Amino acid sequence: MVDRSPEAALEVGTGYFRIIQRSNWKIFMENLNDMMHAVVTHQSSIDASVDQAAALGADAEAPFALQILQGNGMPYSWWKKLGITVYRNGHSMMDGIVSPKSEDPVYLGYVKSLEQARGVEAAERILSINRHNSIVWPSMSLVPSFQQVRVIRPLSVDRTLVEVFNFKLKGAPAEMYRKTLTYSNVVNSPSSLVMPDDLEAYRRVQDGLTSDAGDWVSQHRDFGRDQVSDGAHSHVGTSELPFRNQARAWIEYMTGAA
Numbered sequence: 001m002v003d004r005s006p007e008a009a010l011e012v013g014t015g016y017f018r019i020i021q022r023s024n025w026k027i028f029m030e031n032l033n034d035m036m037h038a039v040v041t042h043q044s045s046i047d048a049s050v051d052q053a054a055a056l057g058a059d060a061e062a063p064f065a066l067q068i069l070q071g072n073g074m075p076y077s078w079w080k081k082l083g084i085t086v087y088r089n090g091h092s093m094m095d096g097i098v099s100p101k102s103e104d105p106v107y108l109g110y111v112k113s114l115e116q117a118r119g120v121e122a123a124e125r126i127l128s129i130n131r132h133n134s135i136v137w138p139s140m141s142l143v144p145s146f147q148q149v150r151v152i153r154p155l156s157v158d159r160t161l162v163e164v165f166n167f168k169l170k171g172a173p174a175e176m177y178r179k180t181l182t183y184s185n186v187v188n189s190p191s192s193l194v195m196p197d198d199l200e201a202y203r204r205v206q207d208g209l210t211s212d213a214g215d216w217v218s219q220h221r222d223f224g225r226d227q228v229s230d231g232a233h234s235h236v237g238t239s240e241l242p243f244r245n246q247a248r249a250w251i252e253y254m255t256g257a258a
């Protein structure tokens with residue numbers, strides 16, 4: 001994230017979102033890398049954004065806010081191809097869903113400022129990296145491509161405070177920050193078209209877990225198919241590998257086995 005700034009420095013924006021979730025903090029952490037849920041959980045905003053984009057005409061590029069909403073509606077064959085990499089102690093990161101790359105003058109001006117500061121080759125290398133939710137488990141999540149950091153604070157067993165901070169890229173055109181704010185407003189604002197879907201789902205998961213329905217939670221999807229190198233890497237984005245990785249870290253912390 002720091003690399004993306006022409007001055008290799010970030011400045012936290014004024015104002016931030018604070019969201020209280022009526023669910024255990026681990027439910028939110030698992031959801032961050034869950035590539036199965038978006039298509040169904042966010043169906044209403046996906047449908048609305050597709051209709052809105054169609055109304056603009058086939059030749060028009062959809063505004064950034066609509067592109068974000070439409071991104072959730074990609075087919076499962078597409079989500080499967082996204083990379084997910086997990087590391088020891090619960091950490092993980094996933095490939096980007098929406099690319100910040102654009103032909104608009106603001107983005108092109110930003111690229112120019114990065115090239116002037118770092119050189120064309122380094123700028124290209126930096127901008128070729130596009131990551132969505134990256135998890136520093138158990139307390140932080142970043143969206144490096146859009147300069148966003150979330151801090152997760154457990155309040156009780158069934159209440160979690162999530163704070164969302166936005167950062168300015170020092171040395172970049174001021175308008176770039178608007179893109180970050182648009183991203184946060186569309187995805188993370190308590191009144192956004194996306195976040196309330198997730199909050200409702202988390203609460204229902206919490207209710208389910210506190211019922212007497214069963215003692216076990218399945219996290220088996222694509223178990224045993226992980227490709228292991230320095231970290232454990234799965235080529236299947238819809239794998240539950242990050243869930244298992246977080247549960248493993250939790251057991252290690254709770255038993256002192258880490």
Ligand SMILES: [Fe+2]
Pocket residue numbers: 037038041042198
């Ligand atoms: Fe979601």
